[in-house]
Amino acid sequence: MLRLESLELTDFGPYRGTQKFTFADKPGVELLWGENGRGKTTLLNALRYALFGVVLGRGSLSIDLVTVGNSEAPENAGARGFKTVLAFRYNGHRYKLTRAFKPYDPTRAAISRADFREQLSLLRDGDVLGPEERDRELARLLPKQIGRFFLFDAELLQEYEQLLNAGSEVGERLKDAIERILGVPVLTQARAGVAALLKSARADQAKAAQRDKSTRDLGNSLQLATESADQLRENVRDLTGKVDELTGSVADLEKQLASVTRLRERLGKRNAKREEVERLRQRHDDLLTDLKALSGSAWRAVLEPAAQKMLAQLDEEIDDVTKRRNDAVVAHAATARLAELIAGGQCPTCGQVTDPLQPQATPPGELPVDDPAALDTQLITLRNRQRALRRLKGDASLIARLESEAEQTLVDLSDAEQQLKDLEAQLKDDPGSEAALLDLLDRHANTRVSLGNTKALLAQERRELASKEAAVAKLSDRLAKAGNNETGPQDRKVALLTSLHELLDAAVADFRERLRERIEEDATAVFRVLSAEPDYDRLRINESYGLTILHKDGRPVVNRSSGYEHVVALSLIAALQRCSPMSGPIITDSPFGRLDRKHKRHVLRALPQLTDQVLLLVHDDELDRSVALDELAHSLVAEHHLYRRSARHTEIERGAPA
Template structure:
C-alpha cells in the first residue's frame, strides 16, 4: 500500500520559501484550508510533479514547467523549483526528489531548465532504470486519476454510461488497470499467440505427410493469409489507437482550454478593436491638423467684422453720394442718364428740392466698395467648435485605447499559460484526425472480415485433417486444439473475473453512495455496466435519468472509494475542492464517509465550502491534522499547521 508521509516544496507555485507538510502515519483525514489563489491546486500538483514530472492546470491541461517557478522569486531573478516527497510502499521507506533548475540566467521556456530526479529506497539511491521501474510499479501514471483528482472533473465519470463516448473507454481502461485486469489479458494474448504457432506447426506437419499434403499446403496458405490480415489489423488498431489518442488529446486540450479559447477569441476581438481605434486616431489627427491650419482665421473674426462694418458704412455713404450726383446731373440735362427718359419741368423741380444744399461729390472709384469686396472674400468662419469636437474625439479614442490595452494585458496574463497558436492549430487539425479515423475504421472492418473468412477456410481444412490418422500430424493438431481451448477458457476466466470485479465494485459503491446521498429511502443503490459506469437505481427498479451535477459528483466519489476497496493497488486519495457541486446535506454526508473511502485522505478545501469547526465536528477523531495556507502576498503563500484553534508556523525550518 502507498502511504504519503511528507511533502516538501521550495519556489513551487505560490510557495516561495521552503514549506513542509507532514502526514500522520495512521488512518484518517488531513485537511488543508486555503482561499482561492492560495495554492491548494499547487499542493496537488506538487505530489503529481514528484511522481511523474508533470503539472496540470484546471481541466487536466498540462502546464509548462517554466510557469511553475514562484513569480515573486522570479521577479528577483531566482528561477527553478524543487519538490521532495516521502512515502512508504509495502513497508519500505522512500524519498523522491525532483528538481527543475535553470540552465541560463533568465530562462524563458522549458528548454532553459535542467530537470533531475532522485529516488532513495531505504538508504540506497536507485539508478535511472531501477527508479523508473520502481515508480511505475508503485504508482502507474495511468491510474493516478483515482488518487489525485480535482473535484471539478468528477463529472467525467458520467461518460462511462455511454457506449459512444470518447472519454469513457479511456477511463474504463484506467479502471481495469487499477483492478489488475491487463495482467490477465496479457496472459490470454500469450496463449493465443502460442495457439497460432501451433496452428502453423500443424499445417507444416500436414504438408509433409502423404495424403494430407494438398490440405496441409492449403492450410498453410490460409493460415499465412490470415496472419497477414491479423498483422494488418494490428497495424490498423495501433494506428486507430494513435489517432484516437490524438483526438482525445486534442479534445481534452480544447475542452480544458475552453475558457482560454473564449479568452483568445475575446483577445482577438479586443486587438482588432484596438487597431481600429489607432487607425481612427490617425484619421482624426489629420482632421485636427487641417482644422488647426485654419484656426487663426477665427482669431481675426472680430477685427474683420469691425472692418467690414466700417467699410460698409463708408460704401453706403459713397453710394448715396453717387445717387445724388446722378440725380443732379439728370435735373441739369432734363434726362435720366440711366434710362434716357425725358424729365418734365414739374418733375425736375420736385427732384431739385430733394437735393441737399451742400452736396458731396463721390470719388470716381469708391475705395470703400473695393475694400468691402476684399473683406467679404476673407473666410472668417469660427471652427473652434469643430476643433473642440475633434480634440474630444481624440481624447476619447486615447482613453479607449488605454482601456483596450489594459484589457489586452489582462487577457494576455490569462493566456500566459496557454498557447494561442496551438489552440488555433488544434481546432484546424481535429477534423483532419476525424477523417483519418473514419478511413482507418473502414479499413479495419474490411481486414477483419477477410481475416474471419481465412479463419473459416482454415477451420474447414482442419476438419479435413481430422479424418487423417498420422501420428505426427495428430500430435500437432492436439497441441493446437489444446492451446485454442486454453485461450478460450482463459478468456472466459477473464470475463468471469471482470464480472466478479464489477459486482464487488457495484456493491462497495452502492454502500458508499447510500452513505453519501440524501435520498436514502428512494434510491435502492447503484447498478454497474460493462464499462464500470454506475447508474442510480430507484427503489421501483428503474434507473434515474437526467441526473444532476451533484448526483454525478456523489456517484463518482462512490466509484473512487469502491475502486480503492477492490484494487490490488491502494493508496491515498488527495482531493482538491470536492464539494463545489454539493449542497450542505450532501457535503455533510460526504465528509463523514471520507474515512471509509480510503485509509489516507488529504482534503484541500476553502472554508466557504466547509467551516473548520464543522469539519472537526463531522470527522471527530478521524481528523488527524489541519494546515492553513496563509497569504503573504499575491505571489507568496506560507503553510501553517493548525493546532487547537491556533496556527503554528510550519514553513522553512
Template sequence: MIVENFRQFRGRQAIEFWVPSLPHQNVTVVFGENGRGKTGLFRAIMFCLFGERRLSQDGNVPREELQLVNVSALEANTGPVRTSVELEFTHMGQSYRLRRAILGMQDGERIIEEEDEKRLFVITSDGNTQTVPTTEIDAVIDSILDRRVKDYFLFDGEKIERLTRASIEQRREISAGIRNLLNVDALETAIRAVGRVSKALERELSNSSHEELSRLLKRLRDNEEEQTQLRKRLDSLADEMRLARQEVDKTDNELKKFNEIRHLLDRRKLLEQELKDQEQQADDVLKEMHNLVCKASALILSPTVITVFEHIERQKQKGEIPSEIRRDLIERILTDDKCICGRGVLKDPLAHSPILDWQKRTSDVATQDAALNLWRYLSEVRNHFGDDADLVEKRLQQYGNIRSAIANINRSLENVSNQIGTSERQDATKLDEHRKKLQDGIITLEANARNAQTLLEQLKQEEERLRALLKEERLKVGRNDELSRRSILARDTQDALNDVHDQFTREIKQLIGQSATQFFRELLDKEGRENLRTIVVNDDYSLQVLDRYKKPFLANISAGQRQIMSISFIAALARAASRGGQIEIPLFMDTPFGRLSFEHRQNLINHIPTFASQWILLATDTEFRRQEANLLKTSGKWGKFFILRPTHDGNTTIEEQDINSALAILRDEEDY
C-alpha cells in the same frame, strides 16, 4: 511534507496533513485560487514517491514543459538550484522518511533538470533510523504502493468529467484502471508469446496446399489488421478530442480576461455543459431504444397476431381444435366400411353424409398441435403488446423532449455566441472564432469515433465467425496433418489463457461494481437512493446505472448523480488498489463538488472520512463555503486548514490557519 523550490513554492515550505496524536481528525482542507499550486502538492507527493513528473491530467504535454524547479529561484541564482521534496509517512505501523531531489539550471532559453538525490529512511519502533540502500528504494516504495495505481488517489474535475461521458475516453479510463488492478503481467506475457507462436504456425499453414484453410487464414489476417488499424484510429481520435478540449479550456481562460463579456462566457459554459448532459441523455435513450427493437418489432404484426389468435380461439370454442373425433379414425372407417363397434357402414348417402362432414371439420394431429402451440404463444405475445407499446411511446416521447431541449440550448448558445462575437474586443472575437472551430472539430471527431467503433464491432463479429469456420476446417485437416495439429494446440492454449485472463477481468469488474455501488448508495441523496440501485461495469468498460427494477437508467440521471457515480467508481478503484477495506493512501480531491446539490455535498463530507484514512480537499472559494465548513467542523473530522497565498513575484506561500478562522474567510452561497 517539506517542499523546496518546487514549482510555485519558492524556498523551503512545510505542510503537515495529519497529527498522529489526533488520528480521528483525518480531513485537511487546502484552500486557494486556481493556479496557486493545489494540484502541485499532489504532484510533489508523486514525485517524491516515484520520481514522476507527469500526472494523468497532463496528457501529451511535453516533458520539457513539466518543469519542477521554481523559475524565480533560477532567475535569482547564477548556479544550479536544488529542488527537493521530503515526505514523512506511516504504513502498516512503520514510519518512513523519503527524500528526492533534482538540480535545475538555466541553459539559454532552456531549463535543464538532473537527478540529484534519493534517500529513504525507516524509523524503527525503538526510535532508531535505518537507511535503505539506494538500489532497493524503488522496490520498497512499490511494495507499499504500486506505481500503476497511483493516479486513482487524485479526484480531479477532468477525470470525473471523463467518466460521466459514454465515450472512448470513458472506456479507456475504466479499462486502464481495471487492467492495472489485475496485476497479471506474467499471464499477459504468456498470452503474447503463445500468440506469436500461433501466428507463425498460421503463416506456415497459409502457405500449405490446403486451399480452404489458406483462404480462411488470409481473411482472418486481413480482419485482424483492419481491427488493429481501427483501434489505432480510435486511440488517435481520443487523443485529438482530449487535446481539443484542453485547447477549448485554454481559450476560455484567455477569454475570461475580457471582463465585459465574462458573464456571457460563464453563461455559455453553463449552456455547453447542459448541452453535453442532454446529448448524453439522448445517446443513452437511443441505446435503450435500440435494445427495444426486437420486442417492439412485434407491434408491427399486432393486427395479424390478434386476427390469427381470435381465429384459433373461435375454432377452439366450436370444438374443431382439438376435434372430438380424430381424422385418422374417420379415414379408417371410410376405408374399411366398418364402424368402431364392428358393424358395417352402408354405402348409401344418408349413412356416409355425417361421416364425410366429420372428415371435413377435422384436422390431422400435427396440425392441431401446431395450432394449439401457436395459440399459446400468441396469447403470451398479445399480453405484452400494451406494455411494449407504452414503453416505446414513453421512450420516443422522452427522446423527443430531449431533442427539443437540445434545440433550445443550441439557440441560446447561438445567441450568447453572437453577443460575444459583437464585442468591441477584436482579440476576444478572434479567440471566440478559434473556440468555435475547436468545438466544431470536436463534434466531427466524436462522429468519426462513433463510426469507427461501430465498424470495429462488426469486424469483431466477423472475426468470431471466421474463427469458428477456421476451427472446423483445422479439425478436418488436422487428423492427417502434424502442422495443423500444432496450430490447433497453439490456438487452444492461447484461448485457454485468454479465458483465464477474462475470468480475472470479470471478477474484478464485479468487485469494482459492488464496491462502487456501496459508495454510490451512501453518497446519493434520499430521492436517488429510492430510484437507483446498482452501478455496473459493462463488457465494453462503459458504466451503467440500474434502477430499482434492474433496468438501465443512466439516460435519466441528473448531472449531480453522474458526478456521484464517477466519484463512487474512482473510490472503488482506490479501495481495490489499497487491498483492504479502507483507502490507506491520502485521498486527494481537487474541486469535487462541482454541480452537486447540498445534500450530495453533505453526504460526501459525512462519508468520505469514514472510508479514507486521510482526505485532502483541494478547494476554491466557489467549491468550499461556510456551509461545507460548518458540516466539516461539526463532524469532528476536520484537523488542518491551509491557505495558498500568492506573492508579488507570482509564487505561492503555504499558510496554516486555525479551522475556526475558515468561517471568517469563507463566504456563503448567496454571496456568489
C-alpha cells in the same frame, strides 16, 4: 497499499524556497485550508508531478512546465526551475522519489522546454535504483493511467458521467483506466501470451505437415492462412494504435472546446493588456519627445544644485533689502516732518505754534539713513537675478521630472509587455479568436470523422481476422485428425494451447462480469450513505462501468444534477478502492463545491471508509470547519493551512488557520 509520508517542494508554483508537507502517520482524514489562489490546486499538481511528471490545468490540459517554477525566487531570475521529493511506503518498503526540472544554464533566460532538463531518481530502502528498474517499479507501484483515481478535483469527477455515453472517447479512456486499476490487464496479457504461443505452435504444425506427402497440401494451406492471419493481426495492431491516438486527440480537442468559456475572460484580459501596452508606449514616446525638445537646456540640470543654494541666499538678501527699504521710507518721512516743524514753528499736524527748537547736532537733512530709491534699484536687480535662477531651477526640475516619469513608464511598459506575453502564451494553444475557435471546431469534426472511419476499418479487419483465425483453427483441426508421425507432437501442443486460450478467454469475460457485479454492489452501498434522497434506491452498472441511479420504483433517474454526478463519481471511486489490488491515498481538491450542506455532511462521514489516507484541500466558504470537526470527529488526524506571504509566495503551516 501505497501510503504517502511527505512531500518536499522547491520553488514549485507559489511555494518559494524549500518547503515540506508532512502527512499524518496514522489512518484518517487530513484537512488543508487555503483561500482561492493560495496554492491548493498547485499542491495537488506537485503530487501529480512528483508521481507522473505532469501538471494539469483546466480541462485536464497539460501545463507547460516552463511556466511552473516560482518567479520570485532569486535563483529563478533568468530561469524557473523547481523540484519535488516524495517519500512514501509500499508493501513494507520505503521509497524516496525525486523529480527536478532544471535549466541547463541558470544564469540566462530560459524560455522553452529545450532550455531545461528533467532529472529523476528513485531510492528503495535507501538504495538507488537504475533507470530501467526505476521505471518498472514506478509503473508497478502507481501507473500514470490510474492516477486520476487517487488525485482528482471536481472537474475530473464530472468526467465520470462520460462512462454512460456510448462511443464517448473520454468514456473509453476511463474504462481502460478502470480495468487497469482492477487488474484486468493481467488476464488479457496472459491470454495474449497464450495466443502468441498458439500462433507459433500452428506454424510449427504447418511445417511438420509439409514434410509428409499425405498432409503437405494441408500444411501449405495452413501456412498461407497463418501468414494471412498474421498480416491481418498486424493491421489490427496498427489500426488499434491509430484509434488510440485519434481517441486521445479527440479527447484533447474536446477538453479544449470545454475550456472556451474561460477564454472570454482571458481574451478580455489580453485585449485590455494590449491597450495598456499601446497607451504606455505612446506615453513613453511623448515623454521622450518632450525631453528631446528640452535637450538644448539640459545643461541647466547640472547647475540646479548651485542654483538652489544661490536662490536661498538671494531670498535672504531680498528680504533684508526689502526690510531696509521699508525702514528707509519711514525714516525719510519722519525727517521731512521734523524739518517742516523746525522751519515753520508750527506743528504740521495740529497747527499749534511751537517754540523754536535748539539746533541739532546733525541737521535733519543729514541723518544717516538709506536712500529708498537706491534700495529700489537694488531690489530690481536682485529680483531679476531671482527670476533668472528660478527659470533655471524650473527647467532643471521639469527635465528631472520628465526623466523620472519616462523611466517609470518604461518599467510599467516592460511589466505590461511581460504580462501580455504570459497571456498570449496561455492562449497559444487555445481558441483565442473566432477564427481559431472555428479552426478548433473544424479539427475536432475532422478528427472525429477520421476516428469513425478508422474504427470502422478496424472493425472490418477484426471481422476478417476472426474469419481467418477460424479458418486457421479449422485447418489445424483437420491436420490433427489426419495425423501422422511428423505432426503428432505439434498437434498435441496446439490442442493444449487452444484449450488454454479458450479457458483464458472465458476467464476474462467472467472476471469482468464479476468485477462489475462487485463494483455495483460496493458503489451502491457507498451511494446510500452519501445520498440524501431516500427515493434513490441503488446504482446500476453498464459494460463500461458507468453508474445509473435507480429510483425505488426501478426506473432510472435521468438528467441528474451536477451535485449527484459528484456523489455517483465518489461512490465509484470508493468501490474501485475496495475492489482494486492497487489501493492508495485519496487527495482531492475542492470536492464539495457542488454539494449542499446535507450532502457535505454525508461525504465527510463516509470519507474514512474510502481508504486509510485522505487529504482534502478546501477553503472555509466551501466547508464549514465546525461541520468538518463534528462529522470527522476522531477520524480527523491533522490540519494544515496555507499562509500568504505575497501573491507569489505561499507557505505551508501546520494546524488550522487562525
